[in-house]
Amino acid sequence: MTINDDDDMNDETGMEKEDGLKAKLAAWRAVPPPVDLAARIAQRATALPQRKPWGTRILAAAERALTEWRYGLVYKLATLALCAAFGFAAGTYRAESVDIVALAFGAGAGESL
Amino acid sequence: MPQRSMPSEISDTRSNASSDAALMERVAGGDAQAFRMLVERYLPRAHAVARRMLGSAAEAEDAVQEAFCRIWTHAAAFRAERAAFFTWAYRIIANACLDAMRRRTPAAEPVDDMAENLADPAPDAQSRHESLQVRQAVQALPPRQRLAVVLCYFEGMTNPEAAAAMDMNVKALEGLLVRARRSLRNRLDG
Numbered sequence: 001m002t003i004n005d006d007d008d009m010n011d012e013t014g015m016e017k018e019d020g021l022k023a024k025l026a027a028w029r030a031v032p033p034p035v036d037l038a039a040r041i042a043q044r045a046t047a048l049p050q051r052k053p054w055g056t057r058i059l060a061a062a063e064r065a066l067t068e069w070r071y072g073l074v075y076k077l078a079t080l081a082l083c084a085a086f087g088f089a090a091g092t093y094r095a096e097s098v099d100i101v102a103l104a105f106g107a108g109a110g111e112s113l
Numbered sequence: 114m115p116q117r118s119m120p121s122e123i124s125d126t127r128s129n130a131s132s133d134a135a136l137m138e139r140v141a142g143g144d145a146q147a148f149r150m151l152v153e154r155y156l157p158r159a160h161a162v163a164r165r166m167l168g169s170a171a172e173a174e175d176a177v178q179e180a181f182c183r184i185w186t187h188a189a190a191f192r193a194e195r196a197a198f199f200t201w202a203y204r205i206i207a208n209a210c211l212d213a214m215r216r217r218t219p220a221a222e223p224v225d226d227m228a229e230n231l232a233d234p235a236p237d238a239q240s241r242h243e244s245l246q247v248r249q250a251v252q253a254l255p256p257r258q259r260l261a262v263v264l265c266y267f268e269g270m271t272n273p274e275a276a277a278a279m280d281m282n283v284k285a286l287e288g289l290l291v292r293a294r295r296s297l298r299n300r301l302d303g
Binding site for chain 2: 018021022024025027028029030031032033034037038039040041042044045046048049050051052053056090
């Protein structure tokens with residue numbers, strides 16, 4: 001490793017100091033983990049569900065929705081209702097307004113008026 | 114330029130990089146056996162980092178457990194082409210330790226209790242005393258300086274590797290190391 005911005009690391013004395021510090025730090029040895037810790041961790045972690053990336057989750061949900069009719073039924077019905085509502089609203093908006101009087105004259109009712 | 118001596122475990126870790134990536138691919142697919150192999154491979158180092166960062170055995174175990182749970186649940190987020198597994202794993206372990214330190218209340222600060230001294234693997238009283246001094250000096254450092262010292266000096270990581278594990282640039286890490294070395298020298302020599 002390189003250490004270049006420590007003011008006392010750029011000469012022989014600095015290197016000696018570094019070695020001295022390393023030797024002192026080496027006195028603190030690591031305590032090994034308990035023997036059963038690996039098994040406990042593996043057991044606890046693998047019991048948790050894994051998170052998938054967004055893309056994978058959306059694709060999996062879409063695939064399931066297409067293959068299982070019951071999956072997401074509420075959302076499917078809500079989407080259908082929304083589409084129906086939009087369709088009805090669009091149809092109503094685009095329908096030509098009817099002139100009732102003209103229609104009545106056309107049908108011959110104007111003579112009696 | 115001085116070279117830090119590298120613990121043999123970290124060089125083993127580097128040579129295991131490709132098999133780690135293969136294992137992680139299996140872990141991402143939900144393979145519990147592959148995960149167990151990874152835990153057994155990395156637990157001693159993860160535990161050593163947590164123990165040195167947190168001081169207490171119980172907190173270290175909790176932090177390591179938390180870190181490995183994150184590795185399992187977020188396995189799909191690992192990208193072998195972006196970083197080596199051990200760098201990614203060290204980042205998760207470091208974050209778990211920093212989170213544990215943030216959650217601490219002042220009253221929960223670990224003390225050098227008897228159990229801690231008894232667990233010390235130093236062979237004699239003199240070595241145990243030296244070990245205690247180093248432990249106290251390292252524990253007195255601010256969290257990020259302590260993490261930098263643990264990764265670079267105890268784990269034998271290079272500066273770029275430690276910087277990647279700490280999610281910072283190399284210059285910032287070197288700044289932390291400079292301040293940490295000064296504090297350690299003051300405490301250990303003074």
